[in-house]
Amino acid sequence: MLKKKDKYVVAVVGATGAVGKEMIKTLEEREFPVKNIRLFASERSIGKTLDFMGHHQKVEVLTDKVFDGIDIALFSAGGDRSLQFAPAAAKAGCIVIDNSSAWRMDPEVPLVVPEVNPDDLEWHKGIIANPNCSTIQMVVVLKPIYDAVGIKRVVVTTFQSVSGTGMKAIEELMKQTRDLLSFQDIKTEVYPHQIAFNCLPHIDSFMEDGYTKEEHKMVNETRKILGDDAVQLTATTVRVPVFRGHSESLNIETGKKILADELRALLTVAPGIKVFDAPAKNIYPLQTDCSGMDDVYVGRIREDNSIANGINMWITADNLRKGAALNAVQIAEELIKRAK
């Protein structure tokens, strides 16, 4: 457990990445009680500095020995680095909040979305996992529905932006788009196919059963976060030529009937959600609108009469904020609330 202090020593591991940078920005914006910040990245980034609260801060090399005196470490440096360094950090008394998929399904590691299952923080052993971006925004919306009327089954199709892959993918979309508009040949390096003006039904690697890892994550992580393996889910995850923000088309079979108006009212007062649903005025969630925003936007709420208790909706969130950096910082804030 975290010891109660006025301010905390915080580390960001993977500080130069798309999510790492967003973590630093989020700590600043939310006035997180930082006594001292430490920024870690791979050897390539040594010598760089990043700004935090108006100060230049050196980027340091990550080793097993750096964690003494660090209270909380936000990791977003890939699964391999998390597997390698998180146990050493935890041993040194640092609490790791890890954004990779490495620890998420470990039964010893809580997988937490603060609006959904904050109490799972009670049983952490030094490592806490941040869920997958596409899972976080979905589960924020599913939770109030689950509590109110139950959830039998979810069919989800995602529209995920390239920033979920990282900085190089953002550059690839930019470069391919420029090259195509000037009638030049394009290069594909990050993705196996052209991403500019194209949609790829392929996120993370393929498994034996034909699903991608991303699709498995959405099923398994949602069940772990809701604490209910009886919830049925199936996912199709798709990369779209958008820089920032993930959208999801959700079809939900609830346990009991809920009307669209009742659902709108329910979600309007739920934490972390903004209902953005006035189609007659062309108001519905958009990736361009959610950039830099904290909430999950929900719209296109309508009853699905193809089954007895069906609901369709369209949800959008900033994958770098609520889908990664913000959720990690919110976990840290929740830890502080519970510190003794």
Added chain:
Amino acid sequence: MLKKKDKYVVAVVGATGAVGKEMIKTLEEREFPVKNIRLFASERSIGKTLDFMGHHQKVEVLTDKVFDGIDIALFSAGGDRSLQFAPAAAKAGCIVIDNSSAWRMDPEVPLVVPEVNPDDLEWHKGIIANPNCSTIQMVVVLKPIYDAVGIKRVVVTTFQSVSGTGMKAIEELMKQTRDLLSFQDIKTEVYPHQIAFNCLPHIDSFMEDGYTKEEHKMVNETRKILGDDAVQLTATTVRVPVFRGHSESLNIETGKKILADELRALLTVAPGIKVFDAPAKNIYPLQTDCSGMDDVYVGRIREDNSIANGINMWITADNLRKGAALNAVQIAEELIKRAK
């Protein structure tokens, strides 16, 4: 019924539009038995010429009087013009194949996809409707499944390109993309929101029940084409920043169980379909691959174990070809086969 001839007088109404141009190209490529072609468009286009089989052909103004002597007219000039002119054409003995939504649900008008319900051509009364682009590609894939194991319910989410809206939308995506990449303000004229680097869950206008007309079309047209109102469907239709080609994420509950391998085998021999499904080699349907192609591409076929008889798949087709121009020309070819 069409009278058997060696060659036919064919009209394209809306010849200067995105679909009209594709109709002309499709007639050429398929060596349709054209005796004489007539091209019609709105007054704006008068004076223009378009090429057909190496000849310049004048664009004419459409009036009630032009249809004498025309055997087949392919209409793609919007619903209003179809409502206004198709009855006069039919009265003059011309068979209208109409790409608008104006006549599709009229009980006196067959709605035809030649691979699916060619026999419905037997009862036409001079007007035949071409289904909506997103419906056509879906129903080509649903039909062999429906025949083999039955279909209880379909949950579909679409990824539709801007060419479905027309030439101006193609220009808008191009212009907005250029302006954004050079840090200029963008204009939104065709769509209510930025389409470049954004996904809009909004195709056609919104109805009272929160669904769009496009979503209703996918449900109602599919039932009419399959001739079975017991098939349950629900749709979420989304515009994506892609120039050409529509993709769809399909979740299907079949009547009897079918395994992914069995389904792959079934679809491999079905008409109008190419199975493109080898995820280990990064082979799955892509909008960039289907441009200018006739078939519906099917991939990402996998069993959905969230229900007893579930299947997921990802399908892609060229919305201007099979989704519009090609299907219309195939209807005309089928009429010729049945001519007496």
